[in-house]
Amino acid sequence: MGRIATVDALSRRNCLSGDITCVLFEDSDESADHLLCGCSVANHVWCMVSRWCRVSPIFVFSVRDLLGLSDFSGLGVLAKEAFHGILIVGAWCIWKARNNKRFNNTLKTAHDIFLDIRSLGFLWYRNRSMNKAISWANWCSFDLM
Template sequence: MVSHFCEQEGERRRWFFSWRRELFQWELDLVSQLNDILEPVVLSLDDDSWIWRPDVDGIFSVNSAYNLLVDELRSEDELEEEVAVVFEQLWESPAPSKCVGCVGSVESSIHLFLHCPCALRVWYGIFRWLGVVIVAPPSLMLLFKVMKGAARGKKTRSGFFMIWHATIWCIWKAQNKSIFDNDSFIPDDIVENIKVVSWKWSLARMKTSPCMFYEWNWDPGECLLR
């Protein structure tokens, strides 16, 4: 029952939740966002109803959901044409690809960019670099939301989105080199390449004070807060 999670204090309502484990810092930020959403909620005895907030009429439609995702994933700055093509084709590519980390397998894009053991090691390396502990989610969209929740502010969030794109881009290029150039897919090397690529992108695209690469390599979050 909803009443089990809130109590009235005069004219204000205080929400409280119990968790089965201690929350990570990025999860605490999400709880704070949840409290902000619940703050204006008014409880009543009327029948419950669903309202789709992204639509002015409160009615869900595929078009409004699509526009919401486009706005959520759109970068503040235009990507280079070659990079943009990768992201446009990533989500609904009809052609299966070979996974260099899984011999003999024909895999989906989700596997290639996330669940393949090699790709997963890259993501773990990136999140470790960002100071975030994660458990691999079932989809890239949820992984994107994890990175969004880990950001400490708007500027950091934009930078983390850029790092997310850089990671996808570098995994894509490494997969292609492994297949077409018989190159090695080495997760640790790819992580280091992502750091370099994202640093260069930050200098070219982010509206922040420039930082040296050693600073970016040490803590990109601090660089993004400048």
């Protein structure tokens, strides 16, 4: 933990000076915990993920909490495995959206990020899980049986 090259972390290492505001919503300083858990865009993304995966609303305050969330999801074995992967893919997609905004000045909406999570999550799950027979339609409805 603490190794993600957010603006806040780079500033603490004296690698960057200037504005350390989150580029996705410009509502707070950009730290890993803010970017993946506290940012309004991330909160909206996690809300869509929780509805899709039929779990309780996702409210986390740290990256560590986010990565451990699948243990307390109440899902079955296959769904729990998929949900854990979705959380990791989700963090990756939020990070990519942040980089696109910071370096290319292209902003993705929370809905666009969610769609990326769903499609990349499907590719990951289909290729890494024992459940190789899952269809796109079943994935989109989070029906993993």
